[in-house]
Amino acid sequence: MLEARNLSKSYASIPAVREVTFSLAPGQVLGCLGPNGSGKSTTVKMLTGLLEPTRGKVLFNGEDIHKDLVGFRKSLGYVPEEPNLYPYLSGREYLEMIGILRGMPSSRLENKIDALLDLFSLHPHRHGSIGSYSKGMRQRILLIAALMDDPQILIFDEPLSGLDVTTALVLKNLIKTLGEQRRAIFYCSHVLEVVEQVCSHLLILRKGNVIAYDKTESIQDHVEHSSLEDTFMHLVEEVDTEKVSREIISAMEAA
Amino acid sequence: MISSRLLSLRRRWDIWSRKPFPTLVRLFLGRIFRGGGESGQDELDLSMGLVLTLLPLPGAFYSVFLFEKYSTLLQWMQGRTDVDPLSAAFPDEYFFIVFSMVVTGMVAVWRWDSIFPDRRDYANLVPLPLSTLNIFFANLLAILLLTLVLAIDVNAASALLFPLVVSASVNAFSFFVHFFLVHAFVLVLASLFGFFAVFVIVGILMATLPYIVFRRVSLYLRGIIIACFAALLSTSFAVPPQIEQPDSAVRFLPPVWFLGLCQLLRDRASPSLASRGRLALIGSAAVIATASVTYALSYRRCFRRIPETTDVSPPSSAGHLGRIFRTLDRVILTSPFQRAGYRFVMKTLLRSEHHGLVLGGFFGLGVVTASQFLFAAFSGKPLEAGSLPSAEVLAVPLILSYCIILGVRVVFDIPTELRANWVFRLSLAKTGHECVPLARKVMLTFVLPWVFAIALPLYAYLWGWRVGVLQTAVVTVWSLLLAEILLLRFRKIPFTCSYPPFRDSAVVIVLLYILGFFLFVGVTSKLEYWALSDSVLILWLAGIPVVVWYVLTRFQEGRVEVDEELIFEEIPQGGFELLDLGHGT
Numbered sequence: 001m002l003e004a005r006n007l008s009k010s011y012a013s014i015p016a017v018r019e020v021t022f023s024l025a026p027g028q029v030l031g032c033l034g035p036n037g038s039g040k041s042t043t044v045k046m047l048t049g050l051l052e053p054t055r056g057k058v059l060f061n062g063e064d065i066h067k068d069l070v071g072f073r074k075s076l077g078y079v080p081e082e083p084n085l086y087p088y089l090s091g092r093e094y095l096e097m098i099g100i101l102r103g104m105p106s107s108r109l110e111n112k113i114d115a116l117l118d119l120f121s122l123h124p125h126r127h128g129s130i131g132s133y134s135k136g137m138r139q140r141i142l143l144i145a146a147l148m149d150d151p152q153i154l155i156f157d158e159p160l161s162g163l164d165v166t167t168a169l170v171l172k173n174l175i176k177t178l179g180e181q182r183r184a185i186f187y188c189s190h191v192l193e194v195v196e197q198v199c200s201h202l203l204i205l206r207k208g209n210v211i212a213y214d215k216t217e218s219i220q221d222h223v224e225h226s227s228l229e230d231t232f233m234h235l236v237e238e239v240d241t242e243k244v245s246r247e248i249i250s251a252m253e254a255a
Numbered sequence: 256m257i258s259s260r261l262l263s264l265r266r267r268w269d270i271w272s273r274k275p276f277p278t279l280v281r282l283f284l285g286r287i288f289r290g291g292g293e294s295g296q297d298e299l300d301l302s303m304g305l306v307l308t309l310l311p312l313p314g315a316f317y318s319v320f321l322f323e324k325y326s327t328l329l330q331w332m333q334g335r336t337d338v339d340p341l342s343a344a345f346p347d348e349y350f351f352i353v354f355s356m357v358v359t360g361m362v363a364v365w366r367w368d369s370i371f372p373d374r375r376d377y378a379n380l381v382p383l384p385l386s387t388l389n390i391f392f393a394n395l396l397a398i399l400l401l402t403l404v405l406a407i408d409v410n411a412a413s414a415l416l417f418p419l420v421v422s423a424s425v426n427a428f429s430f431f432v433h434f435f436l437v438h439a440f441v442l443v444l445a446s447l448f449g450f451f452a453v454f455v456i457v458g459i460l461m462a463t464l465p466y467i468v469f470r471r472v473s474l475y476l477r478g479i480i481i482a483c484f485a486a487l488l489s490t491s492f493a494v495p496p497q498i499e500q501p502d503s504a505v506r507f508l509p510p511v512w513f514l515g516l517c518q519l520l521r522d523r524a525s526p527s528l529a530s531r532g533r534l535a536l537i538g539s540a541a542v543i544a545t546a547s548v549t550y551a552l553s554y555r556r557c558f559r560r561i562p563e564t565t566d567v568s569p570p571s572s573a574g575h576l577g578r579i580f581r582t583l584d585r586v587i588l589t590s591p592f593q594r595a596g597y598r599f600v601m602k603t604l605l606r607s608e609h610h611g612l613v614l615g616g617f618f619g620l621g622v623v624t625a626s627q628f629l630f631a632a633f634s635g636k637p638l639e640a641g642s643l644p645s646a647e648v649l650a651v652p653l654i655l656s657y658c659i660i661l662g663v664r665v666v667f668d669i670p671t672e673l674r675a676n677w678v679f680r681l682s683l684a685k686t687g688h689e690c691v692p693l694a695r696k697v698m699l700t701f702v703l704p705w706v707f708a709i710a711l712p713l714y715a716y717l718w719g720w721r722v723g724v725l726q727t728a729v730v731t732v733w734s735l736l737l738a739e740i741l742l743l744r745f746r747k748i749p750f751t752c753s754y755p756p757f758r759d760s761a762v763v764i765v766l767l768y769i770l771g772f773f774l775f776v777g778v779t780s781k782l783e784y785w786a787l788s789d790s791v792l793i794l795w796l797a798g799i800p801v802v803v804w805y806v807l808t809r810f811q812e813g814r815v816e817v818d819e820e821l822i823f824e825e826i827p828q829g830g831f832e833l834l835d836l837g838h839g840t
Contacts, residue, residue, distance in 0.1 A: 011563060048382050051562045073384040084378040088285065100278045101383045 001026050001184045002047070002153055006056035009042050016042045017208045019056070024153070026182040029175060031189065031199030031216070033232060039208040040188050041081060044157050047186060048078050060153075074102070077151035079159045081188075083138035087131030091122055091141050094130060098145045109148075116144040120167065135162030143171065154178065155186045160194060172198055192232055204232070275385060276393055283397035286376070287369045307408050310358060314351065314413030318420055321347055325420050341434075341523060344421045346495035348438065348517055351413055352510045353491040355442045356449030357484045358409045359402070363453035364477050364484075368608075370398060370454065371461070371553065377561040391554055395547075398454075406446035414439035437520045441535075445513040448539045451546040452509070453480060458549025461557050474611050481612070482619030489623050499525065506531060512538060587696060592683070596693040600749045601700070603671055610666045610750070617662025618655075625654045643787050644718050650780035652710045652730045656702045657775045660734060661768060663698045664741040667749035676751040676823055683748075685820045691742050694749060698738045706730050722787060729783050732800045737775060739807050744814075747822050755825040 002024040009017045017039040024030050034040050045051035047058055049069045058065045065072040085094060092113060099109040117123045120140040130138060139162045146154065156175070160168045175198050179185055189195050195202070195216075202219050204212040212219050220231050271277060288306070324347075325340060363370070372380075372394055380390055418438055422431040456476065460469050487510065497503045498511055505511055506527070515531030518524035524532055580598055588594045604610055632647035670676075706727055715723025782799075786792040 045562050050377070050381055070384045070386055073382060076382065078382040080378055080382075082378070084375045086282070086286065086375065086379070097278055097282060098379075098383065100273055101275045101380070101385055103275060103384065106273060 001061060002186075003059040003062075004043070004047065004056070005059060007043065007046055007053045007058065008055040009039075009046060009051065010054045015208055017046070017053075017205075020205070020208075020210050021056075022203050022210070022213050024184045024186055026152070026184050027179055028201055029179040029185040029187055029199045030201045030203055031187045031195040032203045032205065033189070033192070033195060034205035037207075038205040040205055041157065042208075043205070044081075044155060044186070044188055048076065048155055049073065074149075075152040077146035077149065077154045079139075079142050079146045079154075079156045081157040081161075083135065083142050083162075085130045085138055085141060088129055090127045090129055091133065091137070092117065092126040094141060095144055095148065099148060102149045104149055112148050113144075116148055120144055136164055136167065139163055140167060151183075153184045153186070155188075157188045158190070159187075160189065160191060168194075276389060279380075279385070279389065279393035280397050280400070283372075283394045284401060287366055287397060287401055307404075310405070310409045311412040314354060314410060315416055317350070317354075318413050318416035321417065322420050322423070325423050340421045340424055341521065344417075344434075345514070345518075346492065347417070347421075348441075349495045349498075349510060349514050350491045351410075351417060351438070351442060352445045352513045352517075353487050354413075355406070355410050355446040356510060356513075357488050358449075359405050359446040360449035360453050360480070360484055362405055363450045363457075364480050364612075367453075367457060367473070367477060370457065371550075372558050374561050377558065387559070390558075391551075394554075395550060398550075402447060402450045405450065406443045409446055410439065410442040414442055433521070437517055441513050441517045441520070444516070444535070444539050445510065448509060448513070448535075448542055451539075451542045454546040455542055455549055456480070458546060458553045461553035462549055466557065466560070474608050474615075477608075477612055478615030478619060481616045482622060485616070485619050486623045486626075489627065498528070501527075509535070509538065589692075590689060592689050593693050593696070596689075596748060597696060600693065600697050603750050604663075604666065604697075607671055607750075610669055610671065613666050613669060614659075614662045617658045617665065621655045621658030621662075624658070625651045628654060642718075643784070644714070644722060646780040646784040649726060649783050650776050652706060652726065653733065653776045653779055656706070656730055656734045657737065657772055659701045660698050660737050660741065661771075663701055664694075664738075667694060667745075667747075668752070668755055669750065670753055671750045673751070673753060676748075679748055679751050680823055683821060688746070688748075688821045690748055690821065691745055694742055694745055695735075695738045697749070698741075699734060702734045703731060706734075725783065725787065725793070729779065729796070733775060733779055736800055736803050736807075737771075739804075740771075743807070743810065744818065746819055752822055753824050 004020055004022050007017055007020040008015065020039070020043055022030065032040050032043065042051065046053050049058070049065050049072060052066065060072045060075070089097065095113045095117070096109065099113065104112075114123070117126050120143065122137060122140055122144075125133065125137065130141065133141070139159070143159060146156075154175075159171060163171065172194060175185060175187065179200065187195065187199055199216055202212060202214065202216050203210060204219070272281075324343065372390060376390070381387070415435065418431055418435040422434055425431075457473075460472060460476070464472065487508070491510075494505050494508065494511065495514075497505045498514065512531045512535035515524060515528040515533075516535040517532075518528045519532030580594075583597065584594050588597050604614065628647045628650050632645050710730065711723050711727040713723075714726045782792070782796050786796045
């Protein structure tokens with residue numbers, strides 16, 4: 001369904017992502033992991049068409065997404081990393097606007113907004129301005145906006161950020177179920193535990209390069225570690241975390 | 256029949272307005288008006304209705320004030336007969352043209368960052384199934400609609416009232432209609448010119464400069480534009496007498512072109528004014544066309560590049576600032592609170608566009624007023640060596656000092672990132688804070704360096720050391736007193752407290768500021784001039800700050816402890832208060 005082929009992106013000749021290749025089939029939940037600056041956000045932006053790759057392409061059903069971006073985005077639901085919303089609109093007004101801009105018919109839109117606001121426990125706050133919402137409430141608004149047009153592809157960039165435990169659990173189950181319903185899901189996160197539970201496949205990036213791409217279990221088997229955290233540390237991080245912790249305490253205690 | 260037609264039209268409108276393009280236009284209109292800040296937190300949230308109500312008021316008041324000038328009865332009582340209303344209206348019409356250009360131009364400066372779609376729009380709109388052309392045209396249409404509404408609104412009252420006042424002495428309805436049509440048309444055109452002229456400047460810079468350079472230049476440029484507008488407004492009564500003078504420099508001023516257009520449309524233009532009038536038409540068309548082209552270019556260049564500029568931040572000048580701060584730490588910043596607070600306040604003032612703009616506005620006002628005083632002091636008079644400087648010349652540093660200190664005090668009340676003030680709430684005790692010394696030191700930082708580095712040597716060089724030293728001493732002491740007066744009841748860390756609620760006393764405060772200007776500048780410069788002529792008067796001059804200081808000290812002593820507690824929220828004062836006298840009995 002969605003395929004990244006040799007994606008590369010440079011900012012002012014500094015490469016951020018190099019030759020990233022992977023595919024996302026219906027029913028797959030592909031987790032994207034990597035430390036800060038590994039190129040995750042740049043990859044997500046290229047997948048959504050927000051950023052044009054310097055080299056390579058993103059294919060949707062075999063066609064370059066930039067040939068028909070509007071058509072591609074009709075099938076796309078996207079939860080960005082930052083809940084950058086219009087603070088003077090109410091939650092309901094924002095969702096209504098997004099629905100209209102997505103071309104959803106009015107009758108369907110009204111019902112969906114109310115139902116989803118209710119399910120995400122935002123119905124009582126629907127007329128309050130987004131400026132007064134907590135981070136978790138804004139994140140829920142973003143999730144509703146991404147889900148309400150029933151997209152075939154979902155791209156989540158740190159979707160659990162700011163969510164309370166219950167909503168986070170709901171979302172984890174939801175992602176699994178959406179995957180089972182043949183939606184293609186790209187899931188970017190730092191929370192390894194969730195990625196391990198939710199994702200069927202893994203893409204691990206380091207310094208803009210793909211260092212691992214396979215089924216979650218296969219990667220873990222390959223590096224012979226029991227948890228994803230150990231696998232991640234083995235593949236990505238080059239620092240001795242215990243040593244750094246000791247050094248931080250020394251710096252704290254220094255006169 | 257009519258009601259069913261209306262219903263059907265209403266239904267069609269409802270269906271149409273729920274389509275993507277009108278929804279986008281609505282979004283952009285709201286965004287331009289409401290800005291990008293967190294509503295109710297950092298930005299002063301002015302609703303569209305309030306802004307549209309306030310804008311036409313000054314024009315309306317001024318029109319009513321002019322009634323005295325055009326009233327036939329009053330003219331007869333003053334012995335003035337055969338008054339030509341059109342000739343009499345010449346300078347007033349110039350003022351209205353300047354006013355309409357300045358107001359719409361200032362709105363463009365105020366909403367500078369909201370005119371173009373920004374990062375938030377990109378994040379929300381681009382992932383949706385919308386073509387970027389739709390976003391482009393929706394924003395363009397929103398700008399055009401807003402400009403038109405603004406141009407009509409600013410002039411709505413004055414365009415009707417001023418012709419009514421002018422035509423009071425003429426018993427012909429056709430005169431009123433003709434005057435009204437020409438006046439309204441020219442004012443709206445002048446407003447459009449003012450808005451789009453600012454727009455062109457922004458657009459050209461955005462289209463030509465690298466993004467980081469644009470952001471840096473932007474603040475200074477907006478300050479210059481505000482100063483130009485202030486100059487235009489404050490000279491609006493001095494320009495009309497010079498318009499008909501051959502080769503006068505005022506012919507280059509755009510408001511003069513529009514005044515020429517008025518005269519041209521009324522068939523009363525001299526050849527030179529007629530050519531100015533034609534220039535107004537050509538200029539307006541050129542400005543609107545250029546604005547459209549620069550909008551398209553800068554949209555293409557900036558909006559589409561937003562995701563690539565996300566992580567780019569301008570390099571800081573921490574090295575130079577660090578050295579300055581370390582020196583100040585040793586000399587004037589006497590406690591850890593002052594050191595940390597001073598760094599925070601100065602960096603916010605120097606880096607926040609919003610605060611910089613307001614402060615720049617006050618500074619611009621100071622420069623314009625000071626130049627008028629200088630112009631008045633030297634017009635036609637050469638500088639005589641050895642003679643004493645006039646009161647106007649002595650007033651110049653006082654004007655700058657007054658405007659800067661007042662400007663700094665005003666910006667202290669404008670919050671920045673209120674959600675970040677938890678760090679101060681957490682680490683500071685409510686009592687025993689040093690907010691006043693901190694604020695005073697920041698205020699004087701903006702005055703004393705140039706007083707000692709520029710004013711003292713300049714006055715000493717031109718009029719001798721006696722004048723230089725006295726002038727420096729007066730400006731220093733008066734600035735200190737002004738800072739103390741403005742900081743009475745001050746008990747917050749600058750920028751960390753919510754906006755003060757609008758109080759009924761706000762108008763009185765503005766009037767006090769104006770009165771304060773005349774005392775601080777007018778009276779002081781006169782006293783200083785007399786003191787320079789008669790040395791005995793220097794003692795009188797020295798006595799004033801002593802008395803003021805004594806009064807201020809007594810006032811401070813009378814304060815109760817609760818009035819000195821550090822605050823982070825301005826609580827509106829209730830209309831009445833329950834004393835709860837029965838509590839505890």
